[in-house]
Amino acid sequence: MTALFWLLAFIVLSSGVAVVSLRSPLNSALALALNLLAVAGLFAMLQAHFLALAQVIVYAGAIVVLVLIALLLLSSKIEQHKRREDYLAVAAIVLGSLFLVVLFPLLQGALPQISANNVQVTAGTVAEIGRLLFTDYVFLFQLAGLLILTALCGAVMLARSRPGQGG
């Protein structure tokens, strides 16, 4: 199992680097899909089967596919991509290090408390997530649904054809 963990961790990290460093946006999107699948594998190793499946259905199965469709519609030809500017890379590294400096003390306090022994094994199962969604977090759950509905209506309004403008 440890070997599997290291394999998945390696895939997660290397595909994460690939997402930001690959030239072609299509390859980046595919690397992102691989990254999300490997994270789903990590969830499954923690017995959080439902989280793993939700990760695959929602992120790898829907969101990255939408990104891919957008890429297909925008750039139908296989094109050469121009070099990225160097100052952007420098800025990214500086900002990333700053973020790490802020994050590190927090992680230091939180990490030792989490170990394989005290992780709640049932936390990611279908039954447990369903129970939490419909008891403790029912209002937040409904609010999130309302938010999604609003966004849906907004998308329909934006995409709707208006009279006098054709198609």
Next chain:
Amino acid sequence: MNFIILVLEVLLAFGLALGLASFCTWVERKGSALIQNRIGANRAGAFAETNVLLLKPFYFGWRLLGRLGVINTLLCDGLKALFKEDFVPQGASSFLHALAPFLAVVPVFMAFAVLPLAPEFNLFGYHIRPQAASFYDGGVLFLLAMGALSVYGVLLAGWVGNNKFSLLGALRAAAQMFSYELPMGVALGTVILVYGTTDLYQMVESQSGLWGIMKSPMMFVAGLIFFVSGMAQTKRVPFDLPESEAEIVAGYLTEYSGMKFLLFWLAEFAEIALVSLVMVLVFFGGWHPFPFVSLPSGSWQAALAGHFILLSKVVFFCVLQITIRWTLPRFRYDQLMNLSWKGLLEVGFVNLISAAAWKLAA
């Protein structure tokens, strides 16, 4: 020893996917000939002769398979595809060109891992459940996840073809698979609600009396929705807009030849088998032979019988799908989209709510 059992179960699931896909290929070729009043494949191997006495029985079987068209459709076509030129369009990445068929095949084959095939049994002191991934919480959701992943192969194939027919085909396929995933998810949600579990094995066990489709009117509607959207997911007539040859050559398959083309074909037929299997497991009693006649679990004889009962039902649904494919004409594109977004989805939601009310009242 447990590891060997697991390997055997995985091999069984893989062999089932391959075997059913080959069976569907044969039914497609020979059955379409029957439907269209043709003779169909009946030459290759049909006239094989030998003078060696010992080999005569084998040659008899070989001739029989040849007459039935099995050798032509499975052996000859496979060999032909292997020896064909592997054409990669100019300017396309050969890695992505090779990756796309695998991305089409792998999710479909992986979905077979969560399907239970027979009641559990004890043999030599081992308790065996014929289901490769029986430890997994949420078998039905795994099917949806694999269905969602199967879009990648098609999208990539269309993009890598580097021409407009491939791209149009891929966009049509992606839109269609997306649209029909929602009614399918709602139908499976109804199923989860009625059975009160996501475990496919427990679903089959709770059908020992009434089959799933008879449990309530909502289950009947959910079965219909699942079957229609499952057929749409396989992208075949009447839902074959992504590869309609009269409009866009062969859609996302335009730039594929040889074994890579055959892999897409294999994925399509494995999907037919998958839809039939889920249909039987969830709605038509799984390995229970008749309503109110259940198969007991525990003995290996019952498990063996269970495999065959399940397979015979699955074969029925495979043949049904192929018959529908050769009977109906193709939808228009707006009809296809309207059926999903303005028909199946609404019916599915109303169905889900009424199933919840039914469950509360009962």
